[in-house]
Amino acid sequence: MADEITVTVVDDHPAMLVGIEQWYADAPEPVRVVAGGATSKTAWLPPGDTADVVVFDLQLAGQATPAFGELRRLVDAGRNVIVYTMRDDEQTALTCLDLGAVTFLTKTEGADHLVSATLAAARDRPYTPPALAGALSANTSSDRPKLSIREEEVLVEWFQSESRDLVAERLGLSPKTVTTYLDRVRLKYANAGRPARSKAALVARAIQDGLISVDDL
Amino acid sequence: MADHATATRPGATTATPTPVPDPHRPAAAPAPGPQPAPPPGQTAEQVRDRLVRGAQLAVLLVGVTTQLTSCLPQLLANRDRFGAWWTEVVGFAVLAGVAATIATRLLRNRSVSRPLAFTLCGACVAAAALASIPIPARLLLVADDWSFGIAGWYILAILLRTRMRTIAAVFAVHALVTVAEVLLKGVHDRYVTVQMGMVAVSVFGLELAVALLAVVLHHTASDAGEAAEREERTRTAEAIAEATHRDHRARYTRLLDTTVPLLAGLAYGALDPSDEQVRRRAAVETARMRQLFAETDDVSDPLLHELRAGIDVAERQGVSVQLAVRGEIRPVPQPVRQELVETAAAVLASARTTARATVLRTPAAIRVSVVADAPAEVAATVERQRRSRTETTTTTKNDRLWVEAVWRTKSP
Known part of the structure; x- marks a missing residue:
């Protein structure tokens, strides 16, 4: 199974781990959890150290503050990290993105989003779940990338409806175009702020895929 | 997630018989929290506005008193002295008109627009110049030339809200007009010229000192306004925190009524996790x-x-x-x-x-x-x-x- 995607899950709730494994079992492509544990050590020691994707809970046992430091170290080591958290505020989402997490998911977003995000992360493709889209549209910081009106609309509607079909219906676009807009926004963010390998990989892959051209940068 | 594990319990400790207001009922009491607060800076602006308006009224009062007690007797005394008395009367009337306009605006709490302010200042300078036309050169600026000082007070009352630089500039224009008049009429006596200079310096000096006081007042007003705003913010934050706490307590308490029976039912086997109804409740x-x-x-x-x-x-x-x-x-x-x-x-x-x-x-x-x-x-x-x-x-x-x-x- 050369194409199998391997995942390390860092989460302090055993039930979560079981649930995630179950979700991956139903994924359209083979995904296997190779390691799971309550601390980020799991992602640094074999067998978790070579997994393609790290699913990372920001809020770990015994820590009062989000584990941004741990996230940064994992990103700097070149890991593809999906932040999967209970925290539902935009500042956390934006910080994770800036640190170089490939995507940010809240635990209210279910199986579909985690599976899709994992498949995308393993292949350096962008994935913007609704919670993250909401954070991006509410972002008022001065270094916010400049988005087109259409991109703003798609972000807002995707956050609100969680459904590509509904967004497509409302804005008169095809579901595929909706995804393209979301990906473009994600790439604009990848191209801003603190440099990270994961961000560079996203942009490089997008150029290969023809999603953006070098001139867009 | 660790923090949430500890957060699920507060309901239990607060489940006292004290009636906790239920903020969830659709027709609940007025929502807690901030009422639409004035935008930041508005309180400070109001405080400043009131203080400066008071100062403007005070300066205007000085001007009106001077015009009635000092200028009016001088105007009447000048009646048959220099000829073309009507220019003095017109000047006096214009200045009185300016005073009335400012007074109405200030008392009705209406702002004076920039164009109106400069028009009124122009009227003051022109009225002062007009009223001094019949006065002979050697008597300019001294007591017989009643219009020189009074114009300055009204200009001050109008411009007290603006920057010091603007006030000084308008005074400079007033001074230049007077100097031009002196030069046109020609003064040959050095003693008289020096005397005129002294009068001008003392009049402008006093008026500029008042303007400087107004600048200090501006700063004090800003500080006072900010302090008032800070206090208001603290009060709002306190009210929010209290309402938040109440709201949270009420909602955690409500978990006791709904979540705890469900969990207990599952734990004791009274509820079947495969039952669709139970799943929905969960x-x-x-x-x-x-x-x-x-x-x-x-x-x-x-x-x-x-x-x-x-x-x-x-x-x-x-x-x-x-x-x-x-x-x-x-x-x-x-x-x-x-x-x-x-x-x-x-x-x-x-x-x-x-x-x-x-x-x-x-x-x-x-x-x-x-x-x-x-x-x-x-x-x-x-x-x-x-x-x-x-x-x-x-x-x-x-x-x-x-x-x-x-x-x-x-x-x-």
């Missing part, structure tokens, strides 16, 4: 707890608070509601809030099993949206609701109804 409780955990410190946003009442109604009907909120809390006027919440509540109330509610606040708009498995007819009901301040869009697809209410604060 979904509702999960959604409810998630909302509680996801809340940070700013729950006391009246908009969210009112929306929660609608969510609560849906939850009681066994609908699991997911709520996501983005953007900073902003004051939303009550009528707008009502329209936004009513639209969302209509959809929430007709949801069958699941609903997603979102609040998105951006600088351009406030959006409240609900996606639910509600009957498509609800869309028509929502569209029929009367609204004047918000826009609503409905979309139906695959048995799902999506309604979005938007209050635009800025044109896109």
Whole structure:
């Protein structure tokens, strides 16, 4: 199974781990959890150290503050990290993105989003779940990338409806175009702020895929 | 997630017989939290405005008193002395008119626009010059030339609100006009020239000193205003914190009534986890707890608070509601809030099993949206609701109804 995607899950709730494994079992492509544990050590020691994707809970046992430091170290080591958290505020989402997490998911977003995000992360493709889209549209910081009106609309509607079909219906676009807009926004963010390998990989892959051209940068 | 494990218990400790107000009832008491607060800086502005207005009135009073007690007797005394007395009378009348205009504006608390202010200043300088035309050169600026000093006081009363530089510039114009007049009429006596200079310096000196006091007053007023604002913010924050605490306590207490029996039932085997009914109850409780955990410190946003009442109604009907909120809390006027919440509540109330509610606040708009498995007819009901301040869009697809209410604060 050369194409199998391997995942390390860092989460302090055993039930979560079981649930995630179950979700991956139903994924359209083979995904296997190779390691799971309550601390980020799991992602640094074999067998978790070579997994393609790290699913990372920001809020770990015994820590009062989000584990941004741990996230940064994992990103700097070149890991593809999906932040999967209970925290539902935009500042956390934006910080994770800036640190170089490939995507940010809240635990209210279910199986579909985690599976899709994992498949995308393993292949350096962008994935913007609704919670993250909401954070991006509410972002008022001065270094916010400049988005087109259409991109703003798609972000807002995707956050609100969680459904590509509904967004497509409302804005008169095809579901595929909706995804393209979301990906473009994600790439604009990848191209801003603190440099990270994961961000560079996203942009490089997008150029290969023809999603953006070098001139867009 | 560790913090949430500890957070699930407070309900138990606060389950005292004390009646806890239930903020979820749709017709609950007025929502806690900040009423639409004045935008920052407004209080400071008001304080400054009142202080400066007082100072303007004081200076105006000095001017009017001078004109009546000192200038008027001099005007009458000049009647048959220099000829062309009418220019003095006209000058006097114009200055009195300027004083009346400023007084009316100040007493009615109406602002003086910049063009009007400069017109009035121009009138003062012109009136002073006109009134001094018949006065012979050697008597200019001294007591017989009554119009010189009085114009300065009125200019000061008009411009006290503006920057020191502007006041000095207008005084300079007034001085130049006077100097031009002196030069035209020609003064040959050095003693008289020096005397004129001394009078000018003392008059302008006094008036500029008052203007400087006004600058100090400006700073004090700003400080006082800021202090008042700080105090107000602290009070608001305190009120919010208290309301938040009450709200949280009430909602954790409510978990006792709904979540605890469910958990107990599952633990003792009284409820079957494979039963569809039990699963639905679990979904509702999960959604409810998630909302509680996801809340940070700013729950006391009246908009969210009112929306929660609608969510609560849906939850009681066994609908699991997911709520996501983005953007900073902003004051939303009550009528707008009502329209936004009513639209969302209509959809929430007709949801069958699941609903997603979102609040998105951006600088351009406030959006409240609900996606639910509600009957498509609800869309028509929502569209029929009367609204004047918000826009609503409905979309139906695959048995799902999506309604979005938007209050635009800025044109896109």
